[in-house]
Amino acid sequence: MIVQSRSRAAARAVLAWGVVALFVFPLFFWITVAFKEAREIFDLPPRLANFTPTLNNFNEVFGLSLGGNLVGGGNFNMGPRLWDSIVIAVFSTLLAVTIATLASYALSRMKFRARHHYVSWVLSTRMMPPVAVAIPMFFIYKDIGLLDSYLGVILIHAVMNLPLAVLLMKSFFDDIPLEIDESAVIDGASRWYIFRRVVLPMAKGGIAATAVLCFIFSWTEFLFVLTLTQTGLKTVPVVSSTFVTSTGTAWGNMAALGVAAMAPAFLFVLLVQKQLVRGLTLGSLKQ
Amino acid sequence: MAQVSYRKIAKSYGAVEVMRDVELDIADGEFAVLLGSSGCGKTTLLRMTAGLETITAGDLMIGGARVNDRPPKDRDIAMVFQNYALYPTMKVFENIAFSLRVKKAPEAEVKRKVGAAAEVLNLTDYLDRYPRELSGGQRQRVAMGRAMVRDAEVFLFDEPLSNLDAKLRAHMRVEIRQLHDRQGATTIYVTHDQIEAMTMADKIVLMKGGKVEQVGTPDELYDRPVSKYAADFVGSPSMNFIEGEIGEREGAPIFLAEGVAAPLPAPMARHLGRRTIAGLRPSDLHPAENGAVQGTLTLAEKTGADQNLHVRAAGVDIVSTAPRNFQVRQGQHIALAIPPERVHLFDAATERRLGA
Numbered sequence: 001m002i003v004q005s006r007s008r009a010a011a012r013a014v015l016a017w018g019v020v021a022l023f024v025f026p027l028f029f030w031i032t033v034a035f036k037e038a039r040e041i042f043d044l045p046p047r048l049a050n051f052t053p054t055l056n057n058f059n060e061v062f063g064l065s066l067g068g069n070l071v072g073g074g075n076f077n078m079g080p081r082l083w084d085s086i087v088i089a090v091f092s093t094l095l096a097v098t099i100a101t102l103a104s105y106a107l108s109r110m111k112f113r114a115r116h117h118y119v120s121w122v123l124s125t126r127m128m129p130p131v132a133v134a135i136p137m138f139f140i141y142k143d144i145g146l147l148d149s150y151l152g153v154i155l156i157h158a159v160m161n162l163p164l165a166v167l168l169m170k171s172f173f174d175d176i177p178l179e180i181d182e183s184a185v186i187d188g189a190s191r192w193y194i195f196r197r198v199v200l201p202m203a204k205g206g207i208a209a210t211a212v213l214c215f216i217f218s219w220t221e222f223l224f225v226l227t228l229t230q231t232g233l234k235t236v237p238v239v240s241s242t243f244v245t246s247t248g249t250a251w252g253n254m255a256a257l258g259v260a261a262m263a264p265a266f267l268f269v270l271l272v273q274k275q276l277v278r279g280l281t282l283g284s285l286k287q
Numbered sequence: 288m289a290q291v292s293y294r295k296i297a298k299s300y301g302a303v304e305v306m307r308d309v310e311l312d313i314a315d316g317e318f319a320v321l322l323g324s325s326g327c328g329k330t331t332l333l334r335m336t337a338g339l340e341t342i343t344a345g346d347l348m349i350g351g352a353r354v355n356d357r358p359p360k361d362r363d364i365a366m367v368f369q370n371y372a373l374y375p376t377m378k379v380f381e382n383i384a385f386s387l388r389v390k391k392a393p394e395a396e397v398k399r400k401v402g403a404a405a406e407v408l409n410l411t412d413y414l415d416r417y418p419r420e421l422s423g424g425q426r427q428r429v430a431m432g433r434a435m436v437r438d439a440e441v442f443l444f445d446e447p448l449s450n451l452d453a454k455l456r457a458h459m460r461v462e463i464r465q466l467h468d469r470q471g472a473t474t475i476y477v478t479h480d481q482i483e484a485m486t487m488a489d490k491i492v493l494m495k496g497g498k499v500e501q502v503g504t505p506d507e508l509y510d511r512p513v514s515k516y517a518a519d520f521v522g523s524p525s526m527n528f529i530e531g532e533i534g535e536r537e538g539a540p541i542f543l544a545e546g547v548a549a550p551l552p553a554p555m556a557r558h559l560g561r562r563t564i565a566g567l568r569p570s571d572l573h574p575a576e577n578g579a580v581q582g583t584l585t586l587a588e589k590t591g592a593d594q595n596l597h598v599r600a601a602g603v604d605i606v607s608t609a610p611r612n613f614q615v616r617q618g619q620h621i622a623l624a625i626p627p628e629r630v631h632l633f634d635a636a637t638e639r640r641l642g643a
């Protein structure tokens with residue numbers, strides 16, 4: 001740590017915590033809503049801590065019966081929807097990251113015709129607004145039988161994620177000095193061996209970052225799930241919208257679902273975060 | 288047997304030609320040093336030898352076979368890169384063992400070979416560390432170790448010592464040379480440090496702008512540089528150059544410039560009247576009454592064992608090495624003498640060496 005004056009350090013800390021509070025407050029309030037009775041939600045001044053916590057919202061949303069003092073059997077039964085979200089996010093992330101890693105290594109290292117144009121071509125597929133794609137996709141999926149299936153949604157999410165994932169991963173591979181590959185080539189290693197044993201471990205941080213982005217996208221994606229699924233499955237963002245009805249909005253239930261939905265995403269990021277260490281090439285080269 | 292021969296090698300990047308007509312033979316077991324200023328093509332030649340770069344024209348022969356189209360792994364070459372290119376996610380042991388792992392060598396052999404290499408390189412205590420936890424010199428030795436366990440026919444080194452401090456560099460010079468003497472593999476070593484070249488090489492290959500300027504033993508390069516460029520490159524402090532003319536005095540040839548009158552060997556008489564550049568090594572010049580070079584002392588630099596006298600003469604700064612007890616004051620007049628046979632003469636226009 002570089003030495004700095006105490007007053008400046010204190011001012012910096014206060015400012016930093018202020019910014020953090022600004023970002024965290026909505027989250028905190030949302031969580032309190034999940035534990036409030038409907039009549040308390042819109043109280044003025046807003047109740048931050050002085051409310052009677054209740055699990056009613058969760059109970060209604062997930063149909064849990066806790067300790068017998070709550071009425072069991074929720075009317076929304078959202079547990080399976082949470083499961084749908086997890087399956088889709090995990091597998092579409094896996095698929096996108098696998099393909100993107102292989103593709104971007106090739107783009108970064110191999111010489112082939114027009115490779116410099118590839119990246120912009122790949123990116124161009126994301127320049128169209130998704131709405132323009134959603135309706136045609138509905139008909140295509142209907143014809144090939146992917147409508148309302150896990151595979152269908154996983155595929156479309158992976159495809160949506162690929163361009164950015166490739167771009168991101170490529171920049172990570174580009175940062176790994178070519179001499180490292182070349183040194184391994186001279187020592188007799190095959191391309192695949194180098195990729196798996198030398199380059200991939202070095203790109204861990206990049207893979208983790210890419211995975212986080214893909215996961216979050218899939219976890220929050222709305223449009224494609226809405227159009228490409230019917231009764232078989234629905235993810236959290238889409239079912240959240242069902243709490244908005246013509247007779248009013250079930251704020252408490254929506255917040256409960258939101259809080260529950262944050263948990264898996266948070267867990268995933270936490271798991272991956274460990275890999276987000278920077279400076280992985282440290283020590284490989286002369287400074 | 289791994290003789291390495293270059294036959295009319297040329298290299299172009301697109302329309303840019305960076306190397307032309309390189310003719311060179313490196314004998315089996317020889318320690319050859321590629322020397323030259325930055326950008327002259329040393330790395331390019333090394334990379335072509337390793338198979339990392341295609342050869343635009345000419346033939347590259349290793350052990351008598353043409354290898355232009357042979358992939359790197361089939362050339363039996365080990366290479367230490369200009370930056371060390373260690374594998375940061377592997378510990379020192381695995382870094383050194385890499386090529387053996389690729390070959391799927393038995394565990395006992397891996398242990399034995401890595402152990403032996405670490406022993407020689409003084410790395411035994413560091414095998415369990417990551418490269419980032421090592422000093423520059425240690426990293427450099429890991430890079431060497433990775434090449435050593437290969438038992439390759441040809442070793443290529445690309446400026447492996449360029450980032451080390453002077454002391455470590457002197458130490459590593461000896462280590463590398465001893466290693467070579469023990470293993471007896473053909474070695475091509477790139478540097479732009481002439482001291483490294485002089486101390487380590489069996490043969491020096493001096494390059495200039497993508498061409499070979501001179502090939503020879505360190506002594507040959509020092510004593511008979513073929514051009515002003517070669518003369519300038521080898522020797523420290525570097526050679527003094529004075530432009531003048533070859534004249535005659537009392538029937539003997541003499542090099543003449545303002546304040547300079549240096550007697551030459553008799554056969555030089557045939558270049559009479561020619562515009563030339565005289566090259567005078569600092570170590571050949573010594574203070575003497577009636578010396579060939581007359582000037583005033585501008586600076587005396589102590590180097591420890593001796594001192595470098597900077598003398599203003601013939602409009603240039605002339606350096607001479609004198610014993611450290613030699614007493615002379617700044618601004619004082621001084622004369623420097625040089626034996627006739629130690630004067631190097633280069634044509635003023637072509638800058639090539641003039642023969643007797």
Ligand SMILES: Nc1ncnc2c1ncn2[C@@H]1O[C@H](COP(=O)(O)OP(=O)(O)OP(=O)(O)O)[C@@H](O)[C@H]1O
Nearest residue numbers: 300303305323324325326327328329330331332479
């Ligand atoms: N990929 C490339 N494309 C175009 N020109 C190149 C390329 N690589 C090298 N060159 C040119 O080839 C010449 C030789 O480069 P090289 O790297 O072999 O020099 P060097 O002698 O190793 O220099 P240094 O001592 O600085 O390492 C340089 O003029 C360089 O600009």
Ligand SMILES: [Mg+2]
Nearest residue numbers: 329330331369
């Ligand atoms: Mg170089």
